[in-house]
Every structure is written in C-alpha cells, then in structure tokens.
Amino acid sequence: MTSLPPTLLPESTHAQHHWRGSARRRRILLLVLVLGQTLAATWLLLAVLPYHGRTAVEVGIAVLFGLLFTWLSLGFWIALTGFVLRRRGGDPRSLMRRQDAATLAATPLARTAIVMPIYHEPVARSLLGLKAIYQSLEASGELQHFDFYILSDSRDADVWLQEQAAWQALRQELGAQARLFYRRRRLNLNHKSGNIADFLRRWGRDYQYMVVLDADSLMGGDTIVQMVQLMQRHPQVGILQTSPRLLNAHSLFARIQQFANQLYGPLFTTGLAAVQLGEAAFWGHNAILRIRPFMQHCGLRRLPGWGLFKGSVLSHDFVEAAYMGRAGQEVWLEPELQASYEESPPTLSDELTRDRRWAKGNLQHLWLMLFSRRLRVAHRLAFLNGIMGYLASPLWFGFLVLTTVEVARLVLWPINYFPQPNQLFPLWPEWHPTRALALVGITLTLLFVPKLLALVDVLISGQRRRYGGARRLCLSVLIESLASALLAPIRMLAHSRYVVEALFNVNLRWAGQNRSGETSWLAAVLDQGVGSLLALSWSAFAYWLQPMFFLWSLPVAVPLVLAAPLFVLFSRIGIGTWLRDRGLLLSPDEQRGNTLLDALEQPSSLPALCERDAFVEAVIHPATAQLQAGLAHAPRARRQQQELQLLRQRCLEQGPEQLEPAHKQLLAADAESLRWLHQQVWLSAPQSPWGKRLANRIAN
Amino acid sequence: MNPPDSHVILQRILAYWQWAGMPLDRDTELKALAITRQALQQHQQLALEVALQAARAALPASPATPQAGPPLRRGSLRYGDY
Known part of the structure; x- marks a missing residue:
C-alpha cells in the first residue's frame, strides 16, 4: 500500500460520521413528505371513488394507488432535492467536497486493476472502449499505477478466438504487453460476479483497488485517477460509484434514452446521492472498489430458499454494496465525478431482454431484504427500491384491472346502497369529475415537474447551447415526454410478465447484451402481438361499458395496440440520425465533443480483424x-x-x-x-x- | 514440373511469410522461388510439404506466446452469513 504523507492524512473519524446525522435528517424529511403526499392523494382518490372505499374492490384500488403514488412521490422529491442542491452549487456533504481540488490532486495513487468482464459482447467495440480508457490514462501521466484485465466468460469459440486475437492486436497497438491481460474462464460459474471473484482469487492481492467496467463503459483517465485519490483519502469508503452518462446513441430509442439520461439524470442522481450519502448502492460498473474488504466480506453464497430464492445471486451489485455496508465500509454515489459513460441498449427490444434478467435478479433480493442479518436499513431499502422498479408494473396492471371491474360493476350490476354489512343508512354512489381531474393533475405534476426542473436547471445555468439552444431543447423535451408516455404501458405489460415469470422461477438464458441492430417487423409483431390483442380487447370492452371509460383507457391502450410499429420505429437508426441532424435530442457530449468518443473512431486494426x-x-x-x-x-x-x-x-x-x-x-x-x-x-x-x-x- | 502446383506452392510460401511478419522484397521472392524449384525437383510427391517446411525454417524465431496474465497471487473470498 502507498502510504500517505502527514499533510494528506485521511479525514478524521468525526468527519467520517458527520454525514450520518445529515442522512438521518434528510431521510426523515423525505419520508414525511412522501407519506404526507401519498396520504393526501389517497384520500382524494377515496373521495373520487363512488363508494368512497367501502367495497373490497375500492379498497384494492386505494391500496394499489397508494403504493404506486409512493413510488412516484419518491421520484418527485428526489428530483426536487437534486434541483435545489444543484442550484446551490452541489451537496456540501458529498465526498468530493471533503477536500479542495489541490489536496485531492496531490494524493498519491495506489495499484489499481481495471477489469472488464465480457460475455459474447461485440468484441471490437468493447476493446476499442478499453483502448480509449487506456490512452486517456496514459495522457493523465498516471498509467504506471494501472493494469487492465479483460475477463471473458464467452462460450462460443468464434467469439473467444476473436477476443484473443483482438486482445493481442490491442496490446501491440498500445505497446501494453506488460499491462493488458486476458483471462477466459473455462467454467463460468455464477455469471459476472463469479467472473470477478475468479479474478480476485487469482490476482486480487496484487492490487488495492479495482475499477469495474461494463463492456460498453467509457471512463476518462482523470476521473479514474480522482476516484483512486478519493479512495486513498477516505479509507472507510469501500465502493465509490460514479453516475455514468449515456453516449454514442444512434437509434431513435437510444437517442431518447441518452437525452433523458443527460438532461434529467443529474437531478435524480444528485438527489439520490444526497439521501443515500455513505449508504449508496453499487450499480455493477463504472465504480471503484476497495479489494481487501471486498474479498473479506463480499463472497456471495448461493441462496438457500426455494424456487426463485434458491441458487446463485443474479443481481450481485446491490448485494455486494449491502455486504460492504455490513462490514462497516461506506458506499458512495458521486455524481460530480465526470467522464463516466455507458451506452443505452439500441432498441426497446434489447432493453426489455435486459430487464427480464434484472427483474428476476431484483425480485431475488426480496429474500435478502427480509432474511439477511445485520444489513443496514438503507441497503434493505435499496433492495426494496430495486424490487419496486419492476413490481410497480404488475401493481399498475392490477390497478387497471380493478378499475375496470369497478366500472363494470357500476354499469352492469344494480346499484348497491348497502355495500357494508349492518349498515344503517343507504350509501349513494357519487361521481366527482372535478376531483378526478385534480387527481390526474397531481399525478401528472409528479411525473412531469422533474422534467421541467431539469429543463429549468439547464436553461438558467447557461448550458442550453449544449442541447442545441432553448427552442430545440424544449422541443426535444416534448419529444422525449411523448416517447416516454408511449413506452410506459409497453414496459408495464412486459415487466408484469417478467415479474410473474420470475415468481414462477422460469429459467432464463444468460446472454450478452445486443448493442447494435434494428428490430424487424416480424420480430416486433411476434413479440408484441398478444399484448396488442389484449389491449384492443380491453379497449373494446371499455367502449362497450362506458364511452367515458373508453377515453380514460386510451393513454394505456393506444401504445399497447401500436406496440409493434413503435418497436420498429424506435429501433430505426435513420430516424435518430435525422433528428440529430436537425439539432434535436442532442447531448452536451455531442455538441462540445468528447475525447473518449473520438478515440472510439480512431483508426484501428480491430474492426477489420473482428470481421x-x-x-x-x-x-x-x-x-x-x-x-x-x-x-x-x-x-x-x-x-x-x-x-x-x-x-x-x-x-x-x-x-x-x-x-x-x-x-x-x-x-x-x-x-x-x-x-x-x-x-x-x-x-x-x-x-x-x-x-x-x-x-x-x-x-x- | 506441373505449372499449377508450382504456382500454389509459391503463393503459399509468400503468404505464409508475409503473415508471419517477414517483409516481402525481391530477395525473399527469389528465395521463395528457389525453395519451390528445389522442392519440386527433389520431392515431386511431397513438394508442398517440403517447401513449406523449408519456408518455416527460413522464418526468424517467432516470439513466445504472450503472457495472458501476470504471475498468480492467489487469495480467497470469504463468504459471510445471509
């Protein structure tokens, strides 16, 4: 280990624990705001419902609404927190603010491994990304502290032979014979976490830290150096997670995701980091980990339960963060660390394929959340957050089903004036359209105000030019909002299916992520046909029941009916390029240029070799x-x-x-x-x- | 001498050398011709095999296979309770 000079000694224990008080206060405030808002909205819903919650169906509707509204409210307050903190120049409690830039820059580095686990990924793109990171570190003048490892789990001979040939070509291109290594496991147990564990068992003791990358990660050399220096200065930090921005998007879908991530992402991550502080989550890549405590505390046992809760842990990152927290290590999310990037799945189809795995992995955390010993409450809540990310969809689906049942009962059944047993006075069903509209207004506020705050944040901080100017920026927000409204019901139906599959423990094929290509019409129709028929039937039933209910059903039904064309349309690279050429859905990295992205385009023997x-x-x-x-x-x-x-x-x-x-x-x-x-x-x-x-x- | 055979032999020798990293110039081409001629004259049935053996022997010693990883420094992961 590199020892620090006295002037650069790590911070005091007092400073280490100072954030805990802030975290407690912030979380209590957040809890009060979220619960208060949810209770008020649920009360309003009960006022809207005809029997005011006195039937079983209405109780179900109110419960599901409350759960979903809590989720929305949480996002709203986190975004608002992020907005306020960004306007005030950043979070004073963040890790970056604990020392001035000169002190951080003077902190010596330590041996660090940069590891890129890959599994049937596009070889040229992955290795060109690694090349860009290598060259960026070389330019920072600190390359001597870093070694690079490509950790392959590929099983297809053509892929691994290509990886090996490309690795050798890259070593020669970079002159990195003693610094760039390749390891392929013959037996890929426990997926990605097993791959990392294999690396640690072989070479972990050689390094103090490891930076974990994804196959599409890009990170700037200066950012990586800063991360090591922060770890050096704060020995109680076990994991430091950056907030990767999306880049290199081409298809319409990816460009929308990239725009949303670059515009809204900073608000959400700043707010999230402010609430989590030293008990943040690990997202599996674009992060630095302290190897020794990781090896001592983060081996993942197979789950001992039944069905879904038996076998290897699928989504390992949240669990590793929780184990680090249990071992007394802090886990920080640091949104102010710049130059950390990844790519969006190119199509909705690819995103949903990934979500299928993640849904199963996140639901598996239910066991850990409930039965793991001595985990920090914040990390249990992080598990809950991840679970809700997918469970929200079947809850929404259930809400729609119960709403339909409620309308059907009102229309098809005679009015029940005595819905409760032993009721003395009759209950007259009431309908208050104004209250219903108010409720819709509140919900839309929660959904769209964070987007508007992000827009305001960019406009008043003088960054509008980076998004193509104010007019184009506003138009891009409109396009993104329309797209997210169209995609939400499609995601809801798909995620509902994945949750059910996960609960029944349907086996999934572990596959690498597709990072290129468009969706064909045939694939889209085959994939979405059943959902479209379901939506069409529901909409027709709604029309037959009550034309007003039919109108209410349209925002959900129309995107589902049009799912197949939307899949194809959103996957088109031509449309994404057309919008980009007209200054729409731009990102700051495209406008001001990005050296890492430029490095991907530099001449190299890898693309030809990989063909x-x-x-x-x-x-x-x-x-x-x-x-x-x-x-x-x-x-x-x-x-x-x-x-x-x-x-x-x-x-x-x-x-x-x-x-x-x-x-x-x-x-x-x-x-x-x-x-x-x-x-x-x-x-x-x-x-x-x-x-x-x-x-x-x-x-x- | 069978002309197509000589063409194939010569083509393969030159390709082999080129892909093995040997720069192709007039001297190496003449050398390849000599190897081809000699192999065909002395070993008609096994000309290709003999010629390629000679071509491989003419290559400088190839560098050792690159080291895929540094020397192992084994450690173990500890598995905590749930």
Whole structure:
C-alpha cells in the first residue's frame, strides 16, 4: 500500500460520521413528505371513488394507488432535492467536497486493476472502449499505477478466438504487453460476479483497488485517477460509484434514452446521492472498489430458499454494496465525478431482454431484504427500491384491472346502497369529475415537474447551447415526454410478465447484451402481438361499458395496440440520425465533443480483424494460429484425444462449417488440435474445402 | 514440373511469410522461388510439404506466446452469513 504523507492524512473519524446525522435528517424529511403526499392523494382518490372505499374492490384500488403514488412521490422529491442542491452549487456533504481540488490532486495513487468482464459482447467495440480508457490514462501521466484485465466468460469459440486475437492486436497497438491481460474462464460459474471473484482469487492481492467496467463503459483517465485519490483519502469508503452518462446513441430509442439520461439524470442522481450519502448502492460498473474488504466480506453464497430464492445471486451489485455496508465500509454515489459513460441498449427490444434478467435478479433480493442479518436499513431499502422498479408494473396492471371491474360493476350490476354489512343508512354512489381531474393533475405534476426542473436547471445555468439552444431543447423535451408516455404501458405489460415469470422461477438464458441492430417487423409483431390483442380487447370492452371509460383507457391502450410499429420505429437508426441532424435530442457530449468518443473512431486494426471468421483465422494465419494454440489447453487426457482426432480429421476434410458449435469449441480449446489443423490446412489440396478457403484468404 | 502446383506452392510460401511478419522484397521472392524449384525437383510427391517446411525454417524465431496474465497471487473470498 502507498502510504500517505502527514499533510494528506485521511479525514478524521468525526468527519467520517458527520454525514450520518445529515442522512438521518434528510431521510426523515423525505419520508414525511412522501407519506404526507401519498396520504393526501389517497384520500382524494377515496373521495373520487363512488363508494368512497367501502367495497373490497375500492379498497384494492386505494391500496394499489397508494403504493404506486409512493413510488412516484419518491421520484418527485428526489428530483426536487437534486434541483435545489444543484442550484446551490452541489451537496456540501458529498465526498468530493471533503477536500479542495489541490489536496485531492496531490494524493498519491495506489495499484489499481481495471477489469472488464465480457460475455459474447461485440468484441471490437468493447476493446476499442478499453483502448480509449487506456490512452486517456496514459495522457493523465498516471498509467504506471494501472493494469487492465479483460475477463471473458464467452462460450462460443468464434467469439473467444476473436477476443484473443483482438486482445493481442490491442496490446501491440498500445505497446501494453506488460499491462493488458486476458483471462477466459473455462467454467463460468455464477455469471459476472463469479467472473470477478475468479479474478480476485487469482490476482486480487496484487492490487488495492479495482475499477469495474461494463463492456460498453467509457471512463476518462482523470476521473479514474480522482476516484483512486478519493479512495486513498477516505479509507472507510469501500465502493465509490460514479453516475455514468449515456453516449454514442444512434437509434431513435437510444437517442431518447441518452437525452433523458443527460438532461434529467443529474437531478435524480444528485438527489439520490444526497439521501443515500455513505449508504449508496453499487450499480455493477463504472465504480471503484476497495479489494481487501471486498474479498473479506463480499463472497456471495448461493441462496438457500426455494424456487426463485434458491441458487446463485443474479443481481450481485446491490448485494455486494449491502455486504460492504455490513462490514462497516461506506458506499458512495458521486455524481460530480465526470467522464463516466455507458451506452443505452439500441432498441426497446434489447432493453426489455435486459430487464427480464434484472427483474428476476431484483425480485431475488426480496429474500435478502427480509432474511439477511445485520444489513443496514438503507441497503434493505435499496433492495426494496430495486424490487419496486419492476413490481410497480404488475401493481399498475392490477390497478387497471380493478378499475375496470369497478366500472363494470357500476354499469352492469344494480346499484348497491348497502355495500357494508349492518349498515344503517343507504350509501349513494357519487361521481366527482372535478376531483378526478385534480387527481390526474397531481399525478401528472409528479411525473412531469422533474422534467421541467431539469429543463429549468439547464436553461438558467447557461448550458442550453449544449442541447442545441432553448427552442430545440424544449422541443426535444416534448419529444422525449411523448416517447416516454408511449413506452410506459409497453414496459408495464412486459415487466408484469417478467415479474410473474420470475415468481414462477422460469429459467432464463444468460446472454450478452445486443448493442447494435434494428428490430424487424416480424420480430416486433411476434413479440408484441398478444399484448396488442389484449389491449384492443380491453379497449373494446371499455367502449362497450362506458364511452367515458373508453377515453380514460386510451393513454394505456393506444401504445399497447401500436406496440409493434413503435418497436420498429424506435429501433430505426435513420430516424435518430435525422433528428440529430436537425439539432434535436442532442447531448452536451455531442455538441462540445468528447475525447473518449473520438478515440472510439480512431483508426484501428480491430474492426477489420473482428470481421474475419475467427476460427478460420486461428487455423490459417501463422501468427494467429501460434497465439491461439498458445492460449488453448495443453493436450488432453488420452480418452479425449481420440474424440479430438476424429473431430479435427472431420474439420479438415469437410471444413469448419460442418462442425457442431460444441465440436468447434472442443477443437478451438485444444492446443494440439489447432496446431495440427494449421499444419494440415497449408498442405491441403487446392480443390479441398480448406484449400479453396486458403486461396480466397490469400487473394483477399 | 506441373505449372499449377508450382504456382500454389509459391503463393503459399509468400503468404505464409508475409503473415508471419517477414517483409516481402525481391530477395525473399527469389528465395521463395528457389525453395519451390528445389522442392519440386527433389520431392515431386511431397513438394508442398517440403517447401513449406523449408519456408518455416527460413522464418526468424517467432516470439513466445504472450503472457495472458501476470504471475498468480492467489487469495480467497470469504463468504459471510445471509
């Protein structure tokens, strides 16, 4: 460990604990505001309902409304907190404000590993991102403190061979032979957390910190250096999480997400960080972790329950933050750390595929929230927050179902003047349209005021030009608001399905995230057809029941009916580009330029290398063949040798396309097979499958 | 000498050298021609094999396979209670 000079000694215990009092006060205030607002809104709802909550259906409606409103209110107050703090120049309790810039800059660094776990990710994009980070750190002059690890869990031979070839090319491009490493697990137990754990068991003791990246992460060298310095100055901090901004978006969907993230994100993260302070959550990437306590306290046992609550922990990051907190370490979210980026899923379809995994992972936290010992209350609430992120959807769905039942009862059944047993006086059902409109107004306020606050924040802080000017910025907010209103019911229905699947413990395929491509019409119709039919039936029923109810149903029903065209439309890169060219949905990074993004576009051998068939290259190309054989397994046991001999003979005679993926994996993982194939292919007859392939490769 | 065979042999030798990192100039091309001619004259049936062996032997010693990771420094993760 690098020792700090006396002038740079870490902060006192008093300062360490000072934030706890602030956290308590802020959380109590937030609780009072949220509960007060929710109770008032629920009271208003009861006043709106015909029987004022005296039937079972109305009690259900009121309960679901209360839960959903709590969720909305929480977001509203957090955004408002963020707005106030940003207007006042930032949170004085944040980690960044504990020392001046000069003191922080003078803090010595310590050995840090930068790890990028990957699993069937687009290889060129992932490694070009790592290259940009490497070069940025090199430019900061502090590269000597950092090592880089690509941690692969890829199972497809073509992907891992491509990763290995690209890794070697990148090492040569950067001259990073002693600093950029590659590790592929042969057995990918426990997904990403298992991959990180494998790294820590092998090399964790060599480093004091590790910066965890996602495959699409980009981070500035100066930001990473600052993070290490903050960790050095605050030894009680176990995890320091940055707030990654979205960038590099092309499709309409991704550009909307990017715009929303860049415009509204700072308000929400500043507010969230102010409430959480030293008990924040870990989001799994773009964060720095103190390795020693992590290794001592954050091994994840398999869940001992039943169904969903049995087996490995799927969403590991929140759990690791909670365990760090239990071990006495602080976890901070620091929104003021700039130059931390990730990419949005390119399409709604990709986002929902990801959400399916996350929904299951977050619901699994229910067990940990209820039964884990000695966790901090704030971290239990973080679990609840994550659970509600998905549970809100079936609650909304249930609310719509009960509302429909309520209307159907009023229309189809005779009026019940005595809904409660032993009731002395009749109850006249009432309908107050003005109160209903007031309730809708309050709900819309909670939804849209944070967006307006973010807009005001940008306008009065003189950043409007970064979003293309005031007029274009306002128009972009309108586009984003319309898009989010259209997407909300689609997400609601999909998330409801995922929650049900998770509760029934439906198995999911662990897959890498798609980071490119558009949604086809066929895929969209097949995926969304059932939901659209459901919405159409509900809307028709609503019209048959009561035309006014039909009108109320439209904001939910119309997006669901149009889900398939919306999926296709939002996935289009052309529309995203068209809007960008007209100065709409812009982000500050696009306007002022971004060196990390520019670095992604620099000439490199990686894209061309990754376009080639990696298995064929591993067999044909002398240097690649040597590399791949060197990284493959040593010769196997004798009983496996016989199978491998048959396979490589088949591969030689029929060509690689005739091999099953599993057989290809066996050959690609075996050093002797790769060497043998390399030798034989160069001797193959010109008219054989490999001879023709070799001639083509030479000609090109 | 069978002309297509000589063409294939020469083409493969040059490609092999080029991809192995050897710069192709007039001297190396003449060398490839010599290897091809000699292999065809002396070992007609095994000409390609002999020529490629000679071509590989003419390459400078290839660098060792890069180190995928630094030396291991094993540690363990501790698993706390739920």
